[in-house]
Amino acid sequence: MNTTPSNQFSPEMNRVDAPSSQSVAAVSTELVADAEVVNSRRVKEITDDTWLGYDPIAIAQYYSSQPLKVFGRFISIFIPIVNFALGLWLDKITNKSKANLGKRAIQIRGLLTKLGPAYIKIGQALSTRPDLVPPQFLEELAQLQDNIPAFSNEIAYQFIEEELGDRPEAIYAEISDLPIAAASLGQVYKGKLWSGEEVAIKVQRPGLADSIALDLHVVRTLAIWAQTNFKQIRSNLVSIVDEFAERIFEEMDYENEGRNAERFAELYGSMQDIYVPSIYWQYTGRRVLTMEWITGTKLTNLEAVAAQGLDATYLVEVGVQCSLRQLLEHGFFHADPHPGNLLATPDGKLAYLDFGMMSQVKPYQRYGLVEAIVHLVNRDFDGLGRDFVKLEFLTPDTDLTPIIPALSYVFNSSLGATSTNIADLDFKSVTDQLSGVMYEFPFQVPAYYALILRSLATLEGIAISVDPNFKVLAKAYPYVAKRLLTDTAPDLRNSLKELLFKDGSFRWNRLENLLNNARSSDEYDLNQVIDQTLDFILSDRGTFIREYLADEIVRGLDNFGSNTLQSVTHAIQKGIGIKVPTPPVTAQPQSNGLEHIQRIWGILQQTKGFDPTMVLPKIPQILMKSETQSFGQKIASGLTQRMAARLIREVLLQDVPSGIAVNDSLSERRAPQPQLALPTRVRR
Ligand SMILES: Nc1ncnc2c1ncn2[C@@H]1O[C@H](COP(=O)(O)OP(=O)(O)OP(=O)(O)O)[C@@H](O)[C@H]1O
Structure with missing residues (x-):
């Protein structure tokens, strides 16, 4: 069922650091030269059945022998983008920016769709970034998730036969005449197995590996060039591109997606009202995935959800609780929870789809995030400053003296002078405020954080469309309080101690606040809290x-x-x-x-x-x-x-x-x- 790749790209291979040249061409040449030194393996071809994993150096090597192809692709991307930018500039100088915004938004969607899967993915990523993209553009980019032209059934059937070793009609008793969804990387048919189960059959687009590898190579070369020439760019663009590219390459391996779905089900499937479809491994290969069909309504289709008598706000809360466990407990998180991937099932559950893009938050990052939330809620900005170092937003040698008052200023102003209530903090304003501080001081946004932000911003986006007053952080704090009171990890024990004692005096209000918050968290086990409290009180510490x-x-x-x-x-x-x-x-x-x-x-x-x-x-x-x-x-x-x-x-x-x-x-x-x-x- 599975073809062994002839060229295996190992993600562990060394990467090239940003060179100091000035032009894109020079960057590209240096990149390739470095790659040749570092990497002894040469890639002969990138085709749908020979790729595996993302390796920027191997990809750079591969395209170094095809400069015309790279140049041709660069031009085909560059011309329409410059054209579009010119349009925006004309709107600006003729004072028509506002009037033409809708038209431009439609144009950018068309442009990205035409540029192909890698750009559709970039557009999708941007569609969840209200901090970077104006609202009209967001709406159009969000449609990139659904309206992508399908490819022919013949090609799809051919892939099924190649991957599964048998004709589609021998495997499926029924298969829809047309795909029910055509997405950036593949399209989905509804089918039925001969054993009677309804299934979703996801088949990959043809020529994907080559086109994505080439596009990512061009984008990465541009990122290196921009990083080298614009000192104002503090985020590590190259590692953001690499992180993103690695995810896309993983997403192109449907066996990996199947494994992810099973791991997701194992970790979160037992949570109240979460549903994860099962995988039919005997009908799954790298380019074809067969999984349980989910009957459901997209969570964003509020009217249809309500017509089924379901409570969308409740389902959003279920989603937030699941995200918290993903980000802060197990670290294995759905990095692509766009609205199309969350379905409300008729029996009132929230079903997750599309496990192609998953990411990992390391334990120290998880603890750091919990601590940062606690420090934020308690307005402990010294602590928050230290958290940023721990979370790698700031290097350990950064002087925090000017940063702490800046953090204190922005957060106090977003909370209001008198409020200490977490419910008053909304995620968007927190991140907006933070962006300002990050811009002013030498912050670097780590690549993993961009994915987390995207994941939470998507959920808050859906939540706000359901309930304009929904506050992700307010829903998150009971869980964080529960974690602090019940988790025995030394880092969290320390943050609890730090939270409850100041200058030798015990802060009863904070304990009351934690206990009050934790009790509204599901799965809060009071017995566990009492056990651990007694153990702790009676220990040396x-x-x-x-x-x-x-x-x-x-x-x-x-x-x-x-x-x-x-x-x-x-x-x-x-x-x-x-x-x-x-x-x-x-x-x-x-x-x-x-x-x-x-x-x-x-x-x-x-x-x-x-x-x-x-x-x-x-x-x-x-x-x-x-x-x-x-x-x-x-x-x-x-x-x-x-x-x-x-x-x-x-x-x-x-x-x-x-x-x-x-x-x-x-x-x-x-x-x-x-x-x-x-x-x-x-x-x-
Ligand atoms: N198990 C399923 N049951 C019902 N519908 C499904 C199932 N899997 C996928 N779909 C439908 O197909 C659409 C696309 O599927 P999916 O998101 O997995 O594809 P993708 O290629 O990974 O898409 P994207 O490019 O958006 O990440 C979903 O939004 C959903 O409407």
């Missing part, structure tokens, strides 16, 4: 929390008991014959810490799955720990000290000035003692 908690508990219990004590001591005083006026009933200020603990208890009680008895089985285990015993001793001795001091004051020292009130165990230990000279104060 939790010493400082134990000490702090002991102080809080002592103070709280002491305050709680003081009113009772007052009446008891009053009785004792009377009993031993001390004459005292009836004590004024003074409202004792309640401990802040205990108030917070009470509130937290309230939050826990309102959390799904909360059961106070679930702590019971943990008690023997806790009591066995030596840390618990010393914790108990600390509380007991703290309380004893306080009670004793209070008793002396209440019973014997009626006129002890309130300035030496026994408010905290530390001040007791350190308080100067002379005023406590008993004889001078005892009234008999």
Whole structure:
């Protein structure tokens, strides 16, 4: 079924760094010269059944022997693009930019479609970038996803036979007369297997490998040239092109797409209301993919979704939750979630299609992103600055001193002076604001981030068309809070500690905020939180929390008991014959810490799955720990000290000035003692 490639392009081969020449031709020559030094393997041909993977050097080598072909392609791209740019310029000088915007948008779609699959893919990528492209253009570019001319059935059937080793009618009992969709890289037929299952059959376009390799070679050469000659360009254009190109090459391997679909199903298929079609491997090859047919409505077709009685907003939320798990939990993410790839099924599920373009977020990037969200929400801009270094937007030697106030300024202004509410942050304004800071300071946008941005921007785009007030970040924070409270990865433990403690004091509000947010996240396992909290508190790293908690508990219990004590001591005083006026009933200020603990208890009680008895089985285990015993001793001795001091004051020292009130165990230990000279104060 599968043909072994005669030329295997290894993605691991070394790449050429941007050379310092001035012209495109010179760049191209240097690129090839370098390639010849680095790479000893020469590629003889790039055809649909001989390619595999993306290797810019091997591709450059291959085209170095065909300068006319490269030049011809360059001209055929250059002329229409310059023509289009001229049109825009004319509109500008004749003041018709606004009037002609619609016309130009249609032109650019036609132009990219004519230029072929690589440019259609670039257009699709741009269609999800409202930060770079004006709204009218976005709408037209979005149509690139659906309206691409089909190729003939004969070619498609020939590919099926070549790939699957049998005639289409022997494999499929039915196959639609025409493709139901023609996309940039292939077209899709609806079919039925002889065993009765309905299937989607995706067949690749002819001549794809050569045309895409050539176009990417031209674009990469231009990127190297632009990067070298325009110092203002700070993003690494070449690596962005490489990242994108690697994805396109992967997308051209339908067996890879099948494997991706299965991995996606394994990781996310069990999530509530997510559906992933299964793959029929016996009818799948590198250029033909047979998978389960999904009956559904495109999520963007709001009227049709509503007509089926489905709630589009809910399905968008399902999509956001799935994206969060993709980006922040497993790192394996759908890098092409354009609206056509998300279907609402009649039973109310969100089905994902098209697993050709998947990407990977590495663990340190995932943790970095979680931390960045936490720092952003808590307006901790020092932390956010450090996150940018961790996430490779800034090099470690960057001076963060001027960047932190700039971050603080833009985010505070997008949040508003008084709001601390995450629900007020919208992803688009955050990224818009960030773009400004990135432009001003030496930021470099890493290639993986461009794909993440695209993936989230697409979802927010769909979400906003469903509900204009939808905020991706607001939906994301409960999940982030859940991760912080339940993930044992050392990086996240550290961010939790950093979040909850500042200059040695515990920030109860933040804990309350986290617990409150986490409880609205699905899959929030409170039991796990309690287990981990106890483990952490009783570990070496939790010493400082134990000490702090002991102080809080002592103070709280002491305050709680003081009113009772007052009446008891009053009785004792009377009993031993001390004459005292009836004590004024003074409202004792309640401990802040205990108030917070009470509130937290309230939050826990309102959390799904909360059961106070679930702590019971943990008690023997806790009591066995030596840390618990010393914790108990600390509380007991703290309380004893306080009670004793209070008793002396209440019973014997009626006129002890309130300035030496026994408010905290530390001040007791350190308080100067002379005023406590008993004889001078005892009234008999
Ligand atoms: N399993 C399926 N069930 C139903 N329809 C499907 C299925 N797979 C694909 N389609 C239809 O075919 C269209 C194109 O499929 P797909 O997105 O996988 O192709 P593609 O070549 O990867 O497209 P693109 O260039 O947009 O990435 C989908 O938008 C959808 O309408």
